[in-house]
Amino acid sequence: MxxxxxxxxxxxxxxxxxxxxxxxxxxxxxxxxxxxxxxxxxxxxxxxxxxxRNKDDLLISLFEEKMGEVVADVRRRTAAGGNALEKLRIFIENHMDLLERESGLVEVIQVELRQSTKFLKDYTPVKFFEYLDVISDILEEGKREGVLRSDLNVSVARRAVFGALDELSLTYIFTRKPKYHPTVTAAELCRLLLEGLCMPGASAGKG
Amino acid sequence: MxxxxxxxxxxxxxxxxxxxxxxxxxxxxxxxxxxxxxxxxxxxxxxxxxxxRNKDDLLISLFEEKMGEVVADVRRRTAAGGNALEKLRIFIENHMDLLERESGLVEVIQVELRQSTKFLKDYTPVKFFEYLDVISDILEEGKREGVLRSDLNVSVARRAVFGALDELSLTYIFTRKPKYHPTVTAAELCRLLLEGLCMPGASAGKG
DNA sequence: CCCTTGTGAATGAATCTCCATTCACTCAGG
DNA sequence: CCTGAGTGAATGGAGATTCATTCACAAGGG
Structure with missing residues (x-):
C-alpha cells in the first residue's frame, strides 16, 4: 500500500x-x-x-516513514549512552533538538497525530509506538541497573515522559520564546524527571 | 460575539x-x-x-465556556488543600477524574485544541492558559513554602506537568485499558513528579 | 373577550463554493 | 510504434451558510 x-x-x-x-x-x-x-x-x-492512494494515505505514509527514520536515529544515538540515565538524557535532548533539525515534521506529527489516530479508520501509529518503546527500554534498563526506582510503573512513566516532552516542544513551536529554547528545556526536564519537584530530602506527601 | x-x-x-x-x-x-x-x-x-457566527465560533465558544467551568472548579477544589503538595495531588487527581465525569469534553479539548490554537486565526485559548496558571500558582506556593525545589523553573515545570497529564488521559481515552485507569495513573504520576524516576539517594547523573 | 396585526425566533430547502479524485490525453525513451 | 509515467482540466459530491417563509405569542382596538 x-x-x-x-x-x-x-x-x-x-x-x-x-x-x-x-x-x-x-x-x-x-x-x-x-x-x-x-x-x-x-x-x-x-x-x-x-x-x-489518497490524501489520508499521504498523511499516514508521511507519519510512518518519517517517524521510522526518527526512531532508527534515536535508537542509534541512545545506544551510545553508557547507562540508562545517560540514555534518557540523550533521548530527551534528541527530542528537543529535532525541533531545530526538522521543525516541520515535528509540527505535523504533534498537531495531526492525535486527530489521525482517533479518526482515520484502521490506522495504528506503529512507528509512534516504537518511539515509546525506546523510552520503555531505557526505563527498564535503568531498573535493572538499579539507578531507577525498582517499583517504577513503566507503562505510565513512559507516557509521562513523552507527554512532557511533547508539550514542551509544542510550546516552543507555538511561542518561540527563548525561555522554552530546546536546550534550556531539555536540561530542566531531565532534572525534573530524575529528581522530581521536591526539595531534596522532603518526604513527598502522605500516601 | x-x-x-x-x-x-x-x-x-x-x-x-x-x-x-x-x-x-x-x-x-x-x-x-x-x-x-x-x-x-x-x-x-x-x-x-x-x-x-459559524462552525469555528461554535468550537471556540465550546472551548472557552466549558474550560471556564473546569478552571473555576479546579480552583475551588485545590484551594481546599492544606499545602502545595496536597494541592498538586488534588489537581492531578481532578484532571484524571474529569475523564470519568466529562469524557466527551476532555476528548474534544485534547484532540482539537492543538489544531485550533494553531490554525484558527486570532484565537488565543484564554481559559487554557488559566488552567496552566493554576499549576504555576501551586508550584510557586510550593517554592515559597519550601517543599518544592527553590531553583525550579516554573514555566517549564508547569508545561511538563500538564503534558504528562494530558498524554496520560489521552492514553486512557484511546485504550481504555485498566492499567491506565485514572486512579492508578494519578497516583503513579504524583509519585513520579514529586520524587522523580531515580532510586532514592541516587545522584541523578552528571549535570 | 375576540380579532388584527406586529415581532422575531425558528425552520430547512436551496444555494454556492470548494476540492479530492478521476481519466483522456501527451510524449519521451526504449 | 509501444508503454506507462506524468499531466491538469473536468467532474461529482459534500456540506457550510443563507434566507424566504412559518409560527407562536403579545399588544392594541373594537
Missing amino acids: SRKGPNNGGEKRDRILRAAVKIFSRKGFFNSKVSEIARAAEVADGTIYLYF | SRKGPNNGGEKRDRILRAAVKIFSRKGFFNSKVSEIARAAEVADGTIYLYF
Whole structure:
C-alpha cells in the first residue's frame, strides 16, 4: 500500500512527501489542498495519486516513514549512552533538538497525530509506538541497573515522559520564546524527571 | 460575539453546545457536519447560526465556556488543600477524574485544541492558559513554602506537568485499558513528579 | 373577550463554493 | 510504434451558510 513506484528511483515520491510536510505543517491537514502540495512539489495534481492512494494515505505514509527514520536515529544515538540515565538524557535532548533539525515534521506529527489516530479508520501509529518503546527500554534498563526506582510503573512513566516532552516542544513551536529554547528545556526536564519537584530530602506527601 | 440570545433563557444555546461536544468528540471537528449537530440538538440547521457566527465560533465558544467551568472548579477544589503538595495531588487527581465525569469534553479539548490554537486565526485559548496558571500558582506556593525545589523553573515545570497529564488521559481515552485507569495513573504520576524516576539517594547523573 | 396585526425566533430547502479524485490525453525513451 | 509515467482540466459530491417563509405569542382596538 502506498508503495507503488512508477518512477525509477523515488525522487518524485520524495518531493511529494517533503512538500506535504511543508504544507501540512503550515496549514494543517484539513486546510491543505492536494493541489497546493502538488504545486509545492512541482508535480501535477494527478501525480500524487500515482504514489499515494489518497490524501489520508499521504498523511499516514508521511507519519510512518518519517517517524521510522526518527526512531532508527534515536535508537542509534541512545545506544551510545553508557547507562540508562545517560540514555534518557540523550533521548530527551534528541527530542528537543529535532525541533531545530526538522521543525516541520515535528509540527505535523504533534498537531495531526492525535486527530489521525482517533479518526482515520484502521490506522495504528506503529512507528509512534516504537518511539515509546525506546523510552520503555531505557526505563527498564535503568531498573535493572538499579539507578531507577525498582517499583517504577513503566507503562505510565513512559507516557509521562513523552507527554512532557511533547508539550514542551509544542510550546516552543507555538511561542518561540527563548525561555522554552530546546536546550534550556531539555536540561530542566531531565532534572525534573530524575529528581522530581521536591526539595531534596522532603518526604513527598502522605500516601 | 456568539452571545446573541434570541431565546429567553439559553436552553437552546446550551442544547447546541452539548450536542456539539457529543458530535465533535465522536468524529472530530472537521468530520462533523453542522447538520448532525443540529439533529443531535433537536434544532434546525439554521438555528445554530442564531447563536453562533459559524462552525469555528461554535468550537471556540465550546472551548472557552466549558474550560471556564473546569478552571473555576479546579480552583475551588485545590484551594481546599492544606499545602502545595496536597494541592498538586488534588489537581492531578481532578484532571484524571474529569475523564470519568466529562469524557466527551476532555476528548474534544485534547484532540482539537492543538489544531485550533494553531490554525484558527486570532484565537488565543484564554481559559487554557488559566488552567496552566493554576499549576504555576501551586508550584510557586510550593517554592515559597519550601517543599518544592527553590531553583525550579516554573514555566517549564508547569508545561511538563500538564503534558504528562494530558498524554496520560489521552492514553486512557484511546485504550481504555485498566492499567491506565485514572486512579492508578494519578497516583503513579504524583509519585513520579514529586520524587522523580531515580532510586532514592541516587545522584541523578552528571549535570 | 375576540380579532388584527406586529415581532422575531425558528425552520430547512436551496444555494454556492470548494476540492479530492478521476481519466483522456501527451510524449519521451526504449 | 509501444508503454506507462506524468499531466491538469473536468467532474461529482459534500456540506457550510443563507434566507424566504412559518409560527407562536403579545399588544392594541373594537
